[in-house]
Amino acid sequence: MKKRNVRIWILVLVLLLCAGAAAYAYAATAVRTSEPPAVTFAGHTAAPVRSSFAEPVLGGLLQKRLVEEAEDLQIDLGTLSIRSLPLETDLQLPALWTLWNGESQVFQGTPLEYQAFSYTENGSYRATLEIDLPESTEASAADFFYEFVFELDVQPKVLFSSDRALQGDLLSVYVNRGFETTPPAIETDLGAVVFLPLSPDEYIAYVPVNYAQELGKWDIKVQLSGQAYTQPVIVTSRTYGKQHMIISQSTTDATMNNPEGPANWANRIKVLWETFDEEKYWTETFLEPCEGPISTEFGLYRYTNDNPVPARHSGIDIAAPAGMPVLASNSGKVVRAESIIYTGNTVVIEHGGGLKTYYYHMDSLNVEEGQQIERGREIGKVGSTGYSTGTHLHFEVKLGRSSLSPWELFDGSSEVYFTGDYFN
Numbered sequence: 001m002k003k004r005n006v007r008i009w010i011l012v013l014v015l016l017l018c019a020g021a022a023a024y025a026y027a028a029t030a031v032r033t034s035e036p037p038a039v040t041f042a043g044h045t046a047a048p049v050r051s052s053f054a055e056p057v058l059g060g061l062l063q064k065r066l067v068e069e070a071e072d073l074q075i076d077l078g079t080l081s082i083r084s085l086p087l088e089t090d091l092q093l094p095a096l097w098t099l100w101n102g103e104s105q106v107f108q109g110t111p112l113e114y115q116a117f118s119y120t121e122n123g124s125y126r127a128t129l130e131i132d133l134p135e136s137t138e139a140s141a142a143d144f145f146y147e148f149v150f151e152l153d154v155q156p157k158v159l160f161s162s163d164r165a166l167q168g169d170l171l172s173v174y175v176n177r178g179f180e181t182t183p184p185a186i187e188t189d190l191g192a193v194v195f196l197p198l199s200p201d202e203y204i205a206y207v208p209v210n211y212a213q214e215l216g217k218w219d220i221k222v223q224l225s226g227q228a229y230t231q232p233v234i235v236t237s238r239t240y241g242k243q244h245m246i247i248s249q250s251t252t253d254a255t256m257n258n259p260e261g262p263a264n265w266a267n268r269i270k271v272l273w274e275t276f277d278e279e280k281y282w283t284e285t286f287l288e289p290c291e292g293p294i295s296t297e298f299g300l301y302r303y304t305n306d307n308p309v310p311a312r313h314s315g316i317d318i319a320a321p322a323g324m325p326v327l328a329s330n331s332g333k334v335v336r337a338e339s340i341i342y343t344g345n346t347v348v349i350e351h352g353g354g355l356k357t358y359y360y361h362m363d364s365l366n367v368e369e370g371q372q373i374e375r376g377r378e379i380g381k382v383g384s385t386g387y388s389t390g391t392h393l394h395f396e397v398k399l400g401r402s403s404l405s406p407w408e409l410f411d412g413s414s415e416v417y418f419t420g421d422y423f424n
């Protein structure tokens with residue numbers, strides 16, 4: 001054999017050995033898969049339609065890939081009627097979100113940038129999310145691909161919780177303003193009412209029906225971009241009881257006959273009837289602020305010291321021993337925490353939209369004006385301060401000037417819990 005042929009054979013052998021070694025290294029290299037990042041779009045939790053993992057072989061000379069594809073290539077969200085469609089994922093991840101309406105691309109950027117995006121028209125949308133994770137000590141480089149399709153059909157919507165009410169009820173009005181840019185307005189002779197924002201396009205208003213509201217038909221009128229929506233509401237009577245009570249002359253003289261009483265009441269309590277925070281502070285059901293038997297029911301006619309003209313009891317009296325904790329019925333802002341001549345140690349909490357809870361006759365207080373507090377927090381202790389004959393908590397729910405029944409708030413049946421389309 002010639003020397004040249006020998007060299008060629010050696011070269012072929014070396015190449016074969018290299019290829020063999022490479023094939024062996026490729027086969028022996030494991031692709032390390034990882035769990036896909038958590039992704040939720042418009043409230044729907046999504047799995048990737050495609051996951052691809054790449055592991056370097058021979059120091060990056062080759063790449064070994066593993067591709068997993070789901071059977072359903074798109075996640076169909078159906079028809080969505082709300083304009084705010086949040087994309088929730090770890091904002092630190094390198095991710096690209098692309099959105100098309102029909103054939104035209106309307107957005108491309110990171111999930112963080114998408115937070116500032118707003119939809120301006122209805123249509124057939126498609127969205128893709130690509131998350132590229134670099135190689136780590138635990139996993140191969142990975143590429144997760146998600147795809148969504150949905151119809152956006154946003155229409156302005158005004159929903160009234162009911163067309164009838166009992167005296168002392170609360171009604172709700174839900175508005176989704178669709179693509180309108182001006183907020184809705186509301187007006188009713190039932191009381192002063194404001195809209196509270198729930199999301200960029202949704203609003204709720206709480207309408208009070210005072211415990212002594214004149215019976216009959218009352219209108220609630222909503223204006224949304226020049227369009228008027230009117231809902232008549234039939235108010236029917238609630239049944240109220242009667243009570244006779246004796247209050248000592250010394251207590252009456254110190255409180256109801258105190259010449260400074262009316263001004264103190266007007267300046268410190270009645271002014272709160274006109275204030276409305278335009279933010280909803282609460283999410284859960286209102287709770288009973290203190291345990292004990294009801295000694296005076298809501299709305300009852302009370303005859304004090306044989307006076308033939310009854311006073312009305314606009315809250316509930318909960319009989320409880322002195323020192324028992326009094327809890328905030330719901331989350332909100334403390335708008336009054338001080339001693340008042342008529343009502344003793346008093347706390348008032350604003351829950352949003354002018355809906356407030358009032359706590360009277362306490363022994364001591366442990367919150368301060370301006371404080372934001374959580375539902376169930378202790379605000380003071382039961383006592384018998386002010387115009388009171390024994391230890392009890394007077395608890396009252398008011399919206400503006402109207403006093404409302406607390407019972408439907410406690411048991412969850414009140415229309416204050418009406419959510420319209422908010423959670424669909």
Ligand SMILES: [Zn+2]
Nearest residue numbers: 296316317394
């Ligand atoms: Zn009372």
